[in-house]
Amino acid sequence: MTDATLTRFRQSIDNIDAALVFMLAERFKVTQAVGRYKAETGLPAADPGREEAQIARLRALAQDADLDPEFSEKFLRFIIDEVIRHHRQAQEAGTPGA
Numbered sequence: 001m002t003d004a005t006l007t008r009f010r011q012s013i014d015n016i017d018a019a020l021v022f023m024l025a026e027r028f029k030v031t032q033a034v035g036r037y038k039a040e041t042g043l044p045a046a047d048p049g050r051e052e053a054q055i056a057r058l059r060a061l062a063q064d065a066d067l068d069p070e071f072s073e074k075f076l077r078f079i080i081d082e083v084i085r086h087h088r089q090a091q092e093a094g095t096p097g098a
Helices: 005-043 048-064 068-095
Strands: none
Touching: 005 068, 048 068
């Protein structure tokens, strides 16, 4: 027997998870373009000032949204670290976006 309320909650969670995946995919498409640009122009893969500003901005947004700022920072840090890894790979390969 299935609880209809729980099923509706889970469907909403599934929809949100799908949206998150597609949003992350779009974000990474843009950051790959940034990585190519940085590789082509000789810019460093990481920008600590930008990263810290983004983390501060996301923490404030999280607080406004009643989401744990520590969690939001960990989440963004994970994404930033992955983006930087991709940027470094593009620079090392000498083939932007690789």
